[in-house]
Amino acid sequence: MSGFGGLTMSDKPAGWYYVGDGTLRYRDDYGWTDYYMDTKDPRARDWPPPKPKTLLQQLREAEAARSLAAAHRGSRVAMLFGRRRARH
Incomplete structure (x- = not known):
């Protein structure tokens, strides 16, 4: 038909x-x-x-950027409180 x-x-x-x-x-x-x-x-x-493939890629990029920003923010907070990670 x-x-x-x-x-x-x-x-x-x-x-x-x-x-x-x-x-x-x-x-x-x-x-x-x-x-x-x-x-x-x-x-x-x-x-x-956008195609679903593009939407998924944008989501992954946004998540990666947030993770990087959170890691950077965490290291700045540690510096503010005088805590440093030990290096091995």
Whole structure:
């Protein structure tokens, strides 16, 4: 059975699609994925939103930056209180 304009659902290109109830779902070249996004998500404001792979990479980079900042902040706090780590 063909869809609108002779395209079937499997003929749709990869990307984000509105699936109802304020929800977007990502479809890749093989079919529907488990990646969902709320239409109120700030990342959904710029159309189209980034691919899930890009979103995951951005999340990893943000986590790494936070970890680095926390480690740096921890060493500054230790210096303020006169505690230094022993070097081996």
